[in-house]
Amino acid sequence: MTKKILITGVAGFIGSNLAERLIKEGYRVVGVDNLSAGVLEQVPKEVEFHKIDIRSKDIFPVFNGVDVVFHFAAKNCISECQLYPLETADVNIIGTLNVFDASLKAKVDRVIYAESSAIYEGTEIFPTPETNFTPQTFYAITKASNHLFAKAYQQFFGLKTVGMRYLNVYGPRQDYRRVVAPVMSAFIIKFLMGKRPKIFGNGLKRRDFIHVDDINDFHIMCINNEKVINKVFNLGGGKNYSIMEIYKMIQDILKIKIEPEFLPDVPGEAFESLGDITEARKIGWEPKMPLRDGLIGMIDYIKKEITKGNIKSDTVL
Ligand SMILES: NC(=O)c1ccc[n+]([C@@H]2O[C@H](COP(=O)([O-])OP(=O)(O)OC[C@H]3O[C@@H](n4cnc5c(N)ncnc54)[C@H](O)[C@@H]3O)[C@@H](O)[C@H]2O)c1
Structure with missing residues (x-):
């Protein structure tokens, strides 16, 4: 019998890409999402979909018979x-604990859950190893708290967990609808609309980007591998780029020359991110997607979204 995998946040960027990949690899997939940010159209039709909030007790029956949980919501x-x-x-925090409780009750084999490299916001160590723990913003504090709760669920209840500290994930279906869209989506959309992209700060901030297909390689490895249990992994590209470098690379691919509009910095944002990916490499993982190829794929996706009418000139700030 093929394994049954449950994904929370299945209608979002990472969840929908993973669902597609798991279906292709022959897994049975159950998805949970309250569609607060995700889009139902992104969920592959083979997924058994449940529109439920992760904070609700209604998620419990959905976990019955599940082997592995990916918690992204x-x-x-x-x-x-x-x-x-x-x-x-x-x-x-409460939503994640409800997912952990439902996983325990259903006796799932393991819960692979999203932390974030935002936990390293205050760090001065680059590349940053998983031992670093310097969250600053409310978002990062909730992700750091997920990490501590996962350790307690391991210790006191025997729940097997795997923590994912993604750096900046990019690729098709990246959520451009946010209040402040992720930088690559924002630049590409503005360029394709013939408008000036906005840069918050001076463009010298450096970010570590990782393609969604690369992190899904690692997710697939985590389904059966025993070496990942109760550990946490940085998943990044192994190098970082300044925002201006990304801007120029996209301009170069599109052969468009538009000057950016510089705006005041977003408070709380780190100046640099660069994950130390030694631990994930020890499992046999390696990021493969060259940044330029990944950007070309993302541009193709955004062009299709514009043609479908899903992106309008006022979609991003
Ligand atoms: N994308 C990145 O670069 C990145 C980096 C670090 C960590 N992460 C983490 O990875 C996970 C997935 O990120 P993503 O980029 O796919 O995000 P996303 O916003 O595209 O997807 C999140 C999904 O969760 C759903 N959701 C939100 N609240 C919910 C609730 N209460 N109940 C049920 N569903 C709910 C949303 O509708 C959405 O579909 C998140 O936990 C995020 O914090 C992402």
Whole structure:
């Protein structure tokens, strides 16, 4: 019998890409999402979909017979989380504990859950190893709290967990609808609309980008591998780029020359991110997607979204 996998946040960026990949690899997939940010159209039709909030007890029966849980559902737009700390904690902490409880009750084999490299916001160590723990913003604090709760669920209840500290994940279906869209989506959309992209700060901030297909390689490895149990892994590209470098690379691919509009910096954002991926490499994982190829794929996806009418000129700030 093929394994049954449950994904929370299945209608979002990472969840929908993983669902597609798991279906292709022959797994049975159950999905949960309250569609607060996700889009139902992104969920592959083979997925048994349940529109439920992760904070609700209604998720419990959905976990019956599940082998592995991928828990992605979260409130994760950093600037919005800064405005609503209570709601952020409710979804990201209480929601996660409800997912852990449902997983325990259903005796699932393991829960692979999303932390975030935002936990390293305050760090001065680059590349940053998993031992670092310097969250600053409300979002990062909820993800750090997920990490501590996962350890306690391991220790006191024997729940097997795997923590994913993604750096900046990019690729098709990246959520461009947020209050502040992720940088690559925002630039590409503005360029394709013939408008000036906005840069918050001076463009010198450096970010570590990882393609969604690469992190899904690691997710697939985690389904059966015993070496990952009760550990946490950075998943990044192994190098970082300044925002201006990304801007120029996209301009170069599109052969468009438009000057950016510089705006004041977003408070709380780290100047640099660069994950140390030694631990994930020890499992046999390696990021493969060259940044330029990944950007070309993302541009193709955004062009199709514009043609479908899903992106309008006022979709991103
Ligand atoms: N994308 C990145 O670069 C990145 C980096 C680090 C960590 N992460 C983490 O990875 C996970 C997935 O990120 P993503 O980029 O796919 O985000 P996303 O916003 O595209 O997807 C999240 C999904 O969760 C759903 N959701 C939100 N609140 C919910 C609730 N209360 N009940 C049920 N569903 C709910 C949303 O509708 C959405 O479909 C998140 O936990 C995020 O914090 C992402």
